[in-house]
Amino acid sequence: MRLRRIPGTREKILQYTPWLVTEPTAWQGRWQDYIAGRLGSQQAEPMEIHLELGTGRGRFINEMARDCSDHFWIGAELREEVLLNALELAKKGETPNLAFLWINVEQTVDIFGVGEVDGIYLNFSDPWPKARHAKRRLTHRRFLERYRRYLKVGGKIRFKTDNEDLFRFSLEEFEANGFALQEVTFDLHNDPALSSMELSARVMTEYERRFSRRGMPIYRCEAVLCS
Ligand code: SAM
Incomplete structure (x- = not known):
């Protein structure tokens, strides 16, 4: 692009x-x-x-x-x-x-050095629903390989989306590519643990505001880089 x-x-x-x-x-x-x-x-x-x-x-x-x-x-x-x-x-x-x-x-691989970044946030990334466009999803392994080059070991990708298919795809991609999942929720705003989650879970993006006003569930997870 x-x-x-x-x-x-x-x-x-x-x-x-x-x-x-x-x-x-x-x-x-x-x-x-x-x-x-x-x-x-x-x-x-x-x-x-x-x-x-x-x-x-x-x-x-x-x-x-x-x-x-x-x-x-x-x-x-x-x-x-x-x-x-x-x-x-x-x-x-x-x-x-x-x-x-x-x-x-x-x-971004030409912009950040090895281990230079502590955290990555992917908020409401474009879902690219067609299978032939899967490689454009920002959670596709093609991108995860890039993030691994500059994210610190132990650093996290925090991912939020309104799109269940993209979320399930992303969970699989994270696990297959050296990330451990935590704080996985399929309905962030109705999750009883929300108030004790870190601030980034609670701060709303523009898209999040729009979708949650319509009553749509918000999916969220954290993917920790293992090695
Ligand atoms: N994160 C915001 C939010 O949650 O309100 C915006 C979400 S919007 C659906 C996705 C944004 O990602 C768009 O502004 C789009 O231009 C940007 N984007 C998509 N692919 C990108 C890429 N490869 N590089 C940089 N920005 C990209």
């Missing part, structure tokens, strides 16, 4: 520096330097890096960055029209521990 470039968008998006990282491959293996540069004297210790892939309008990641300020949050998004919204929210909130990448998820 190639990035669609609407004339003038790059200029528009560049107004959102420092939240937009314009040359992300330059930071591969050096994201802690990037973070130190962004946060300046406030940041002496390495920070955990948490990555949302397919961040959309950025509601979830903006809220997470605000409420988990001891982590650095990076959102990756392909479509510039929704990314602009995510950048606007970050600028409005003046959120320092947050950055965005205007990229295809395919490119």
